[in-house]
Amino acid sequence: NAGVTQTPKFQVLKTGQSMTLQCAQDMNHEYMSWYRQDPGMGLRLIHYSVGAGITDQGEVPNGYNVSRSTTEDFPLRLLSAAPSQTSVYFCASSYASGTDTQYFGPGTRLTVL
């Protein structure tokens, strides 16, 4: 299994541009989520999904959209990038909620100029 994969690994955007961060998992996990990680802070939940066709907001959802058309994929869209969205983004998946272990991808470092 490849586990959780993310692309791209690095991205530079100009303010106002849009883009999609890709996330895929091959473990047949129902739960997927997106986090952002900023210097000196823990990971903060952006959006999550409990299964195909179901998404919900996390702690910091503004400026981001998600969709879950398949079990495997959970893309994160930045509609109009802002410098405040400069961060490292991690996708994670788990079989179910509760005490199931979350598996994290390697991250995408995004810089918005």
Added chain:
Amino acid sequence: GESVGLHLPTLSVQEGDNSIINCAYSNSASDYFIWYKQESGKGPQFIIDIRSNMDKRQGQRVTVLLNKTVKHLSLQIAATQPGDSAVYFCAERTGGFKTIFGAGTRLFVKA
């Protein structure tokens, strides 16, 4: 790799010594706690977890202690090795799926 946590608390230990990393959690209703390890350029990796009905849980070279009275969690690493150098996060869950992460502690292991 990515730079994670430029201004994190730092713990420096000698190779072979035991390490203790502490964490204060925020919600007295949290019922599940996890420790993650994050190496430079990688995503967080699960180390060990504990439910709120337990005080202690042991894994391979790691032990997690939970003190609900003072909302404190600790991770003990026995015989610390250079490969243990990383940022360590505690995380809490209050039922359901949402996980709240701490800011992290950077562990340096001196050879």
